[in-house]
Amino acid sequence: MIFYYQAVERIPDKLSNGIAYHNEEFGLAALLCACGCGHRVTLLVPDSHQITSDHGLVTIRPSIAVCDAACKSHYFISAGHVEWLPAFTQMQAAAVMRNQIARHVSRDLRRRSWIDRAWEGTVRALNRVMSLFRL
Numbered sequence: 001m002i003f004y005y006q007a008v009e010r011i012p013d014k015l016s017n018g019i020a021y022h023n024e025e026f027g028l029a030a031l032l033c034a035c036g037c038g039h040r041v042t043l044l045v046p047d048s049h050q051i052t053s054d055h056g057l058v059t060i061r062p063s064i065a066v067c068d069a070a071c072k073s074h075y076f077i078s079a080g081h082v083e084w085l086p087a088f089t090q091m092q093a094a095a096v097m098r099n100q101i102a103r104h105v106s107r108d109l110r111r112r113s114w115i116d117r118a119w120e121g122t123v124r125a126l127n128r129v130m131s132l133f134r135l
Protein backbone atom coordinates (compact mmCIF):
# COMPACT_ATOMS: atom_id res chain seq x y z
CA MET A 1 0.00 0.00 0.00
CA ILE A 2 1.22 3.52 -0.85
CA PHE A 3 0.37 6.32 1.56
CA TYR A 4 -0.40 9.79 0.31
CA TYR A 5 -0.34 13.01 2.29
CA GLN A 6 -3.47 15.08 2.56
CA ALA A 7 -3.74 18.36 4.47
CA VAL A 8 -7.26 18.80 5.86
CA GLU A 9 -9.12 21.36 7.95
CA ARG A 10 -10.93 18.54 9.71
CA ILE A 11 -9.98 14.87 10.02
CA PRO A 12 -12.85 12.99 8.30
CA ASP A 13 -14.94 10.52 10.32
CA LYS A 14 -14.40 7.89 7.67
CA LEU A 15 -10.79 7.52 6.55
CA SER A 16 -9.67 6.06 3.23
CA ASN A 17 -6.93 3.47 2.98
CA GLY A 18 -3.57 4.87 1.93
CA ILE A 19 -4.16 8.48 2.99
CA ALA A 20 -2.50 10.16 5.94
CA TYR A 21 -4.71 13.09 6.89
CA HIS A 22 -2.97 16.00 8.58
CA ASN A 23 -4.78 18.73 10.45
CA GLU A 24 -2.05 21.24 11.18
CA GLU A 25 -4.27 23.58 13.20
CA PHE A 26 -5.16 20.92 15.76
CA GLY A 27 -1.82 19.10 15.59
CA LEU A 28 -3.35 15.80 14.55
CA ALA A 29 -2.78 13.23 11.87
CA ALA A 30 -4.89 10.14 11.19
CA LEU A 31 -4.61 7.15 8.93
CA LEU A 32 -5.92 3.63 8.69
CA CYS A 33 -3.42 1.05 9.93
CA ALA A 34 -1.13 -0.06 7.10
CA CYS A 35 -1.77 -3.75 7.81
CA GLY A 36 -5.31 -3.36 6.52
CA CYS A 37 -6.97 -4.21 9.84
CA GLY A 38 -9.05 -1.04 9.61
CA HIS A 39 -7.77 0.37 12.90
CA ARG A 40 -7.73 4.15 12.99
CA VAL A 41 -4.30 5.44 13.97
CA THR A 42 -4.22 8.96 15.41
CA LEU A 43 -0.92 10.77 15.79
CA LEU A 44 -0.09 13.96 17.66
CA VAL A 45 1.87 16.27 15.37
CA PRO A 46 4.47 17.41 16.19
CA ASP A 47 4.29 16.15 19.80
CA SER A 48 4.71 12.48 19.00
CA HIS A 49 5.27 12.36 15.22
CA GLN A 50 6.49 14.48 12.32
CA ILE A 51 4.57 14.23 9.09
CA THR A 52 5.88 15.56 5.79
CA SER A 53 4.80 15.44 2.18
CA ASP A 54 7.26 14.50 -0.54
CA HIS A 55 5.58 15.10 -3.93
CA GLY A 56 2.30 14.03 -2.30
CA LEU A 57 3.79 10.91 -0.70
CA VAL A 58 3.82 10.95 3.05
CA THR A 59 6.74 10.40 5.40
CA ILE A 60 6.03 9.89 9.08
CA ARG A 61 8.69 9.81 11.77
CA PRO A 62 9.34 8.16 14.17
CA SER A 63 7.83 4.72 13.55
CA ILE A 64 4.14 4.06 14.13
CA ALA A 65 3.52 1.43 16.78
CA VAL A 66 -0.08 0.28 16.90
CA CYS A 67 -0.34 -0.63 20.57
CA ASP A 68 -4.09 -0.27 20.97
CA ALA A 69 -5.27 -2.73 18.29
CA ALA A 70 -5.03 -6.48 17.93
CA CYS A 71 -2.57 -6.33 14.99
CA LYS A 72 0.24 -4.73 17.08
CA SER A 73 1.72 -3.49 13.81
CA HIS A 74 4.91 -1.48 13.87
CA TYR A 75 6.22 0.34 10.81
CA PHE A 76 7.78 3.39 9.26
CA ILE A 77 6.13 5.22 6.41
CA SER A 78 8.81 6.69 4.14
CA ALA A 79 7.86 8.57 0.97
CA GLY A 80 4.58 6.66 0.94
CA HIS A 81 6.15 3.23 1.42
CA VAL A 82 5.53 1.09 4.47
CA GLU A 83 8.64 -0.43 6.06
CA TRP A 84 7.66 -3.12 8.49
CA LEU A 85 9.40 -3.42 11.83
CA PRO A 86 9.24 -6.17 14.42
CA ALA A 87 6.15 -5.85 16.59
CA PHE A 88 6.68 -4.32 19.99
CA THR A 89 6.67 -6.67 22.91
CA GLN A 90 4.09 -5.90 25.54
CA MET A 91 6.80 -4.29 27.68
CA GLN A 92 8.03 -2.06 24.85
CA ALA A 93 4.44 -1.11 24.06
CA ALA A 94 3.85 -0.21 27.68
CA ALA A 95 7.02 1.91 27.68
CA VAL A 96 5.84 3.79 24.57
CA MET A 97 2.47 4.45 26.18
CA ARG A 98 4.15 5.61 29.37
CA ASN A 99 6.40 7.98 27.42
CA GLN A 100 3.45 9.41 25.57
CA ILE A 101 1.55 9.93 28.80
CA ALA A 102 4.66 11.51 30.38
CA ARG A 103 4.92 13.90 27.43
CA HIS A 104 1.31 14.94 27.88
CA VAL A 105 1.80 15.47 31.59
CA SER A 106 4.91 17.58 31.08
CA ARG A 107 3.08 19.65 28.49
CA ASP A 108 0.22 20.19 30.94
CA LEU A 109 2.71 21.18 33.62
CA ARG A 110 4.30 23.73 31.32
CA ARG A 111 0.90 25.14 30.54
CA ARG A 112 -0.10 25.23 34.20
CA SER A 113 3.13 26.95 35.23
CA TRP A 114 2.54 29.61 32.60
CA ILE A 115 -0.93 30.24 34.04
CA ASP A 116 0.53 30.24 37.55
CA ARG A 117 3.07 32.85 36.55
CA ALA A 118 0.39 34.98 34.91
CA TRP A 119 -1.79 34.62 38.02
CA GLU A 120 1.08 35.52 40.35
CA GLY A 121 1.73 38.60 38.22
CA THR A 122 -1.93 39.57 38.53
CA VAL A 123 -1.86 39.09 42.30
CA ARG A 124 1.28 41.22 42.58
CA ALA A 125 -0.32 43.96 40.48
CA LEU A 126 -3.48 43.83 42.60
CA ASN A 127 -1.43 44.04 45.78
CA ARG A 128 0.31 47.12 44.43
CA VAL A 129 -3.02 48.73 43.63
CA MET A 130 -4.36 47.81 47.08
CA SER A 131 -1.34 49.30 48.79
CA LEU A 132 -1.87 52.52 46.82
CA PHE A 133 -5.40 52.70 48.19
CA ARG A 134 -4.17 52.17 51.73
CA LEU A 135 -1.86 55.21 51.43
Ligand SMILES: [Zn+2]
Nearest residue numbers: 033035037071
Ligand atom coordinates in the same frame (compact mmCIF):
# COMPACT_ATOMS: atom_id res chain seq x y z
ZN1 LIG B 1 -3.32 -3.07 11.90
